[in-house]
Amino acid sequence: MLPSTLNVAGCIQCGRCSGGCPVSVKSALNVRRLVYAALEQTLKTSDLSALGVWECTACTTCNLRCPKNVKPADLVVELRSRLVEGGRMATAVQAALESTFLQGNPWSRAREKRLEWAKDLGVKVLAPGAAADTLLFVCCTNSYDERCRKTAQALVRLLKAAEVDFGILGEEETCCSSEQKRLGEEGLFEELSKSNVELLNSRRVNRVVTLSPHCFNSFKNDYKGVKAPVLHYTQFLAELLESGKLKHGRLDQAVTYHDPCFLGKQNKVYDEPRRLLDAAAGTRFVEYDRNRETSLCCEGGGGRMWAESESKGRLAEVRVSDALEMNARVIATACPFCTLTFEDAVKTTNSEDKVRIADIAEILAEGI
Numbered sequence: 001m002l003p004s005t006l007n008v009a010g011c012i013q014c015g016r017c018s019g020g021c022p023v024s025v026k027s028a029l030n031v032r033r034l035v036y037a038a039l040e041q042t043l044k045t046s047d048l049s050a051l052g053v054w055e056c057t058a059c060t061t062c063n064l065r066c067p068k069n070v071k072p073a074d075l076v077v078e079l080r081s082r083l084v085e086g087g088r089m090a091t092a093v094q095a096a097l098e099s100t101f102l103q104g105n106p107w108s109r110a111r112e113k114r115l116e117w118a119k120d121l122g123v124k125v126l127a128p129g130a131a132a133d134t135l136l137f138v139c140c141t142n143s144y145d146e147r148c149r150k151t152a153q154a155l156v157r158l159l160k161a162a163e164v165d166f167g168i169l170g171e172e173e174t175c176c177s178s179e180q181k182r183l184g185e186e187g188l189f190e191e192l193s194k195s196n197v198e199l200l201n202s203r204r205v206n207r208v209v210t211l212s213p214h215c216f217n218s219f220k221n222d223y224k225g226v227k228a229p230v231l232h233y234t235q236f237l238a239e240l241l242e243s244g245k246l247k248h249g250r251l252d253q254a255v256t257y258h259d260p261c262f263l264g265k266q267n268k269v270y271d272e273p274r275r276l277l278d279a280a281a282g283t284r285f286v287e288y289d290r291n292r293e294t295s296l297c298c299e300g301g302g303g304r305m306w307a308e309s310e311s312k313g314r315l316a317e318v319r320v321s322d323a324l325e326m327n328a329r330v331i332a333t334a335c336p337f338c339t340l341t342f343e344d345a346v347k348t349t350n351s352e353d354k355v356r357i358a359d360i361a362e363i364l365a366e367g368i
Contacts, residue, residue, distance in 0.1 A: 006038075006070075006071060006074055006075055006078065007068065007069055007070050007071065008035050008038045008039045008070060008075065009039060010068035010069065010070050011032075011035045011036065011039060011068060011070050012067070012068060013032060013036060014067065015032050016062075016065040016066060016067065017031045017032050017035070017061075017062035017063075017065055017066055017070070017072045018030050018031050018032040018033070018062070019065075020061045020062060020064075020065045021061060021062055022057065022059060022061065022296055022297040022299070022315055023052075023055050023056070023057060023297075023299065023309075023315070026313055027052050027055040027309070028050065028051060028052030028055065029051070029052030029053065029055040029056060030051075030052070031056075031062050031072040031073075031075075031076065032072075033051070034051060034053070034072065034075060034076065034079070035070060035072050035075060037051075038075060043079070045082045045083065045086060045088070048079050048080075048082065048083055048088075049083065049088065053076050053079050053080055053083070054080070054090070054093075054307045054309075055304075055309060056073065056076045056302050057261070057297050057299050057300070057301045057302040057304050058073055058076075058077070058182040058261075058301045058302030058303075059073075059261035059265060059297040059301060059302070060073045060261065060265055060266055061261075061265065061297070064265060064293070077181070077182055077184055078184075079184075080182075080183055080184030081184035081185070081186055082184070083184060084097075084183065084184040084185050085184075089183075089307075090306070090307055090308055092306045092307070092308060093183060093303065093306050093307050095108060095306070096108075096179075096180075096183075096303070096305075096306040097180060097183065097185050097188060100175050100177065100180055100188060100192070101188060104140075104173075104174035104175055105140035105143070105144060105174075105175050106140060106175060106179065106180070106305075106306065107140060107141070107144045107145070109144045111171055112171060113144070114143045114144070114170070114171050114173060115143075115170050115171055116143075117138070117142070117143050117144075117149040117152050117153065118152070118153075118156070118168070121153065121156050123156055123167070123168055124166070124167040124168070125167060125168055125169070125170035126167035126168065126169065126170075126203045126205075128202045128203070129202065129203070129204065130167065130203055130204065131203070131204040131205070132165050132166055132167040132203070132204075132205050133164060133165040133166060133205065133206050133207070134159075134164055134165065134166040134167075134205060134206065134207050134208075134209050134236070135166070135167060135168070135169070135200065135203055135205040135207070135208045135209070135228070136155070136156075136159070136166050136167070136168050136209050136211075137168075137169070137173065137176075137200075137208055137209065137210045137211070137215055137219075138152050138168060138173060138211055139176070139210065139211050139212035139214070139215050139336065140175050141212065141336035141337065141340070142211050142212065142336050143173070145336065145340065147339065147340065147343060148336040148339055148340065150359075150362060151211060151336065151339065151359040151361050151362055152211060154359065154361040154362040154364070154365035155211060155233055155361040155365070157365045157368065158237065158246065158247075158248070158361060158364055158365050158368070161246075161247040161368050162240045162245040162246050162247060163245065164240070164245075166209075167203075167205075169199065169203075172199060173199075174192060174195065174196060174199065175192060176192070176193075176196065176212075176214065176215040176218040176219065177189045177192040177193060177196075177218065178214040178215065178217060178218040178222070178262075179214065179301070179302070179303045179305070179306075180192070180303070181218075181222065182301070182302045182303055183302075183303035183306075183307070189222075193218070193222065193223050193224075196219075196223065197223055197224070197225045197226055200219070200226050200227075200228065201225070201226065201227050201228075205228050206228065206229075207228050207229050207230070207231055207236070208226065208228050208229070208230045208231070209230075209231050209232070209233050209236045210230065210231070210232055210233065211233055211336070211361075212335060212336055212337075213232060213260045213261075213262035213263035213266075213267070213269075213334065213335045214262050214301065214335070214337070216230060216231075216232040216262070216263065216267065217262045217263075217266055217267060220267065221266075221267075232263055232267075232269055232272075232334070233334070233361065234263075234269065234272045234273045234276060234334050234360060235269060235272045237272075237276055237360075237361075237364065238271075238272035238275050238276060241275065241276065241279055246279075246364070247368050248276075248279060248280055248364035248365070248367075248368060249280065249363070249364060249365065249366040249367025249368050250280060250281075250367060251280045251281040251284060251330065251363055251366070252284070253281075253284060253329040253330050253356075254281075254284045254285075254286055254326075254327055254328045254329050254330070255277060255281050255284060255285055255286070255328060255329070255330040255331075255332050255358075255363070256285070256286050256287065256288055256323050256326060256328040256330070256331055256332065257273060257274065257277055257285070257287070257288070257291070257331075257332045257333070257360075258288065258295065258298065258319055258331060258332070258333045258338055258342070259273075259291060259292055259295035260298070260333060260334055260335035260337075260338050261295070261297050261298075261301055262301060262335065263334060263335060264292060264293070264295055265293060265295070270292045273332075273334050273360055276360050276364060277332060277360065277363070279364075280363050280364055281363075286326055286328055288319070288322060288323070288326070289322070290322075296315055296318060296319060297315055298315060298316045298319065298333075298335075298337065298338045298341040298342065299314055299315045299316060299341055300316075300335070300337030300338060300340065300341045301337060305337060305340070314341065314344070314345055314348070316338075316341040316342050316344065316345035317345045317348060317349050319331065319342065319345070320342065320345045320346055320349050320351055320355060321349065323355055324351060324354055324355060328355065329354075329355055329356065330355065330356050330357075330358055330363070331355055331356070331357050331358070332358055332359070332360050332363055333357070333359060333360070334359060334360045334361075336359075339357060339359055342357040343357050
């Protein structure tokens with residue numbers, strides 16, 4: 001039986017879901033077929049992997065395109081949960097889930113090393129009950145990945161230049177469990193979401209600012225009970241820009257912007273990142289043909305950082321090729337998963353000397 005929240009009976013088999021799915025054209029995943037099989041009750045757990053359920057990036061394009069509010073992406077998560085419950089998952093997925101449970105992050109890194117990214121930056125760590133204007137939630141990937149640490153360090157420089165009173169959770173920070181939820185490990189998500197709400201509410205702050213759109217989406221839409229307003233860092237920096245407090249460098253190269261799915265499609269945050277890039281690049285900012293609601297997924301979400309794909313080619317490679325055709329020298333984004341998938345794409349397309357990948361925070365911090 002499927003949860004009552006899944007309206008598979010409303011499906012009219014129009015095909016808008018599969019037609020808009022970014023990975024359906026190159027993988028076994030066909031969300032329309034999955035919805036129909038669920039409606040006919042012909043889905044077998046043993047067949048799910050072959051039907052491509054691990055290929056889904058949880059971008060929710062199918063949910064947005066469905067005229068009957070069926071929410072096919074939610075069905076995929078439910079089907080994944082059946083596989084997880086039965087232990088039918090890739091070794092890398094299992095390792096990520098176990099690491100999250102044991103160390104509070106999916107990267108198999110020690111909790112004690114979570115604060116290494118902030119060494120010598122003089123960032124204030126907020127103890128329980130401590131007060132600050134802003135709580136900065138860094139995220140696992142920005143804390144542990146060498147490439148993405150640069151984004152967190154850049155944002156710290158920007159906030160200090162703007163004289164923002166902020167602090168972090170340090171080693172107490174724990175994975176938001178966004179991807180674990182979308183991998184189908186609902187039990188782990190429920191446990192971590194409850195403890196994270198208590199953790200966030202234990203500090204006296206006016207706002208919580210996240211670096212990752214995945215943390216932002218979880219706190220804003222998946223969690224229940226977070227007291228302080230939750231902002232993505234681009235929203236907060238846009239406020240600082242408007243008030244005249246944000247100091248930023250200038251970019252003298254043509255730059256385009258890739259909308260992260262969890263920031264754009266799922267939360268409609270489109271304008272703030274562009275205002276920041278306009279301030280830094282002016283007329284050198286150029287748009288992708290596929291932007292905002294029609295932006296092409298990078299394939300990093302939905303646990304795909306750990307679930308290996310059997311499909312050929314990567315969508316991030318398409319985005320790199322598109323940027324080169326536009327003569328853009330910089331691809332900007334505002335998500336650590338997008339950063340990593342694009343960094344891989346410039347290598348696989350031999351474009352490292354042609355285009356640079358940069359988070360918006362890094363672009364703004366250059367030259368201040």
